[in-house]
Amino acid sequence: MGRVRTLVRDTLGTLLSAIGMTDLSRRQAGRLLVVTFHRVLPQALREKYPFPGLAVTPEELSWFLAFLKDHAPPAPLAPAFESWQNAPAGNAPTIAVTFDDAQWDNYEYARPVLQHHGIKATFYAPVNAVGTEQSLWHDRLGFAVRELLGKGEEHQLKEALSDRELPCLPHLDSDSVTQAAKTLPPEQRHNLVEALVRATGTTTCPEWNRLMNWEELKTLAQDGHEIGSHGLSHELLPQCTEQVLTREVVESKSRIEERLGRDVLSFCYPNGDVDDRTEGAVRTAGYKAAVSTRWGTNSTATSPWSLRRCDINSAHFVDRHGTLSRSRAALRLSGLQPGL
Structure with a gap:
């Protein structure tokens, strides 16, 4: 088609x-x-x-x-x-x-x-x-998601997302997580970004x-x-x-x-x-x-x-x-x- x-x-x-x-x-x-x-x-x-x-x-x-x-x-x-x-x-x-x-x-x-x-x-x-x-919040989130998935740490990503009031994700990738994060109030969105960055153990952004x-x-x-x-x-x-x-x-x-x-x-x-x-x-x-x-x-x-x-x-x-x-x-x- x-x-x-x-x-x-x-x-x-x-x-x-x-x-x-x-x-x-x-x-x-x-x-x-x-x-x-x-x-x-x-x-x-x-x-x-x-x-x-x-x-x-x-x-x-x-x-x-x-x-x-x-x-x-x-x-x-x-x-x-x-x-x-x-x-x-x-x-x-x-x-x-x-x-x-x-x-x-x-x-x-x-x-x-x-x-x-x-x-x-x-x-x-x-x-x-x-x-x-400092990169913009969506880039920090996107690189963090990419880093976690690239290292095979999908469980850590899901854990960081689990207690958030996020809509259902169509895919577990940077685009989907970022779009979902935009629905959160500013403080909750910032907390999510920081949690994902911490989970990577790196600064994430090149x-x-x-x-x-x-x-x-x-x-x-x-x-x-x-x-x-x-x-x-x-x-x-x-x-x-x-x-x-x-x-x-x-x-x-x-x-x-x-x-x-x-x-x-x-x-x-x-x-x-x-x-x-x-x-x-x-x-x-x-x-x-x-x-x-x-x-x-x-x-x-x-x-x-x-x-x-x-x-x-x-x-x-x-x-x-x-x-x-x-x-x-x-x-x-x-x-x-x-x-x-």
């Missing part, structure tokens, strides 16, 4: 592309298309990362940027949003490129690719982890998994890239108290502005989680725009503080031969069949 579905998808993509039905310049004309990247890792490192779907290789990133450039000149979120708001509906989409989490690999591997293509982007930084050796430091972020800003806020601690904001929520959106903005000497104009909701209260807090804090992880493009009716994005998982853009496909990318980003 999977092979048949893939063949149908590829055939449909090729046919629709040939007649211009999935041409982004036509399908998304006058709309704001925001694409999302997370990790940019060489294949050897991606194979070691517990969430490979969040990573593209430098070569894949270059392919995607070239594809986007063929339809409109990509830009950082804030200037792209401003020009899109001020310009009448045109014959092409407005395209913004964003990177979540400000990981060191974005500086090491994405920056040269962006320079090669002459593209500026937005990097969203979770402020408390910038310049530290050195290359760190975030950027302030000097690296400053260099990106000097290159012309936008640095936006991803909160302080990558907390899931709808779960936070009013006091914590306000601190996450206000203090993160002021600290980046103080360290970089530039206005912070846009916000990225950690995990994409946003509700009316969270959106209101971000708007009140003075951000001009904010992005979620809801799939899709944006019309002028979309709230500036709840913009949709298209997350780039390279596995969703390859044809049945495993090759990145322009017709497949056009079909997925056209809005006709994003789930194919």
Whole structure:
């Protein structure tokens, strides 16, 4: 069934592309298309990362940027949003490129690719982890689960999970445990992460998994890239108290502005989680725009503080031969069949 579905998808993509039905310049004309990247890792490192779907290789990133450039000149979120708001509906989409989490690999591997293509982007930084050796909570959890399963210590993993109020896990792997952990209140989630890390007996995360430091972020800003806020601690904001929520959106903005000497104009909701209260807090804090992880493009009716994005998982853009496909990318980003 999977092979048949893939063949149908590829055939449909090729046919629709040939007649211009999935041409982004036509399908998304006058709309704001925001694409999302997370990790940019060489294949050897991606194979070691517990969430490979969040990573593209430098070569894949270059392919995607070239594809986007063929339809409109990509830009950082804030200037792209401003020009899109001020310009009448045109014959092409407005395209913004964003990177979540400000990981060191974005500086090491994405920056040269962006320079090669002459593209500026937005990097969203979770402020408390910038310049530290501390990985974000989901990476610590993911590496811990991978470490325990890799050592054949499934019993220790199950024991650490047993007394938690977690939903039923479809699989015992990093993805499933992380998704389940997101349902826990913040304190319980942090306790689970610490329990799993202790069970490994190691620090679990490799050195290359760190975030950027302030000097690296400053260099990106000097290159012309936008640095936006991803909160302080990558907390899931709808779960936070009013006091914590306000601190996450206000203090993160002021600290980046103080360290970089530039206005912070846009916000990225950690995990994409946003509700009316969270959106209101971000708007009140003075951000001009904010992005979620809801799939899709944006019309002028979309709230500036709840913009949709298209997350780039390279596995969703390859044809049945495993090759990145322009017709497949056009079909997925056209809005006709994003789930194919």
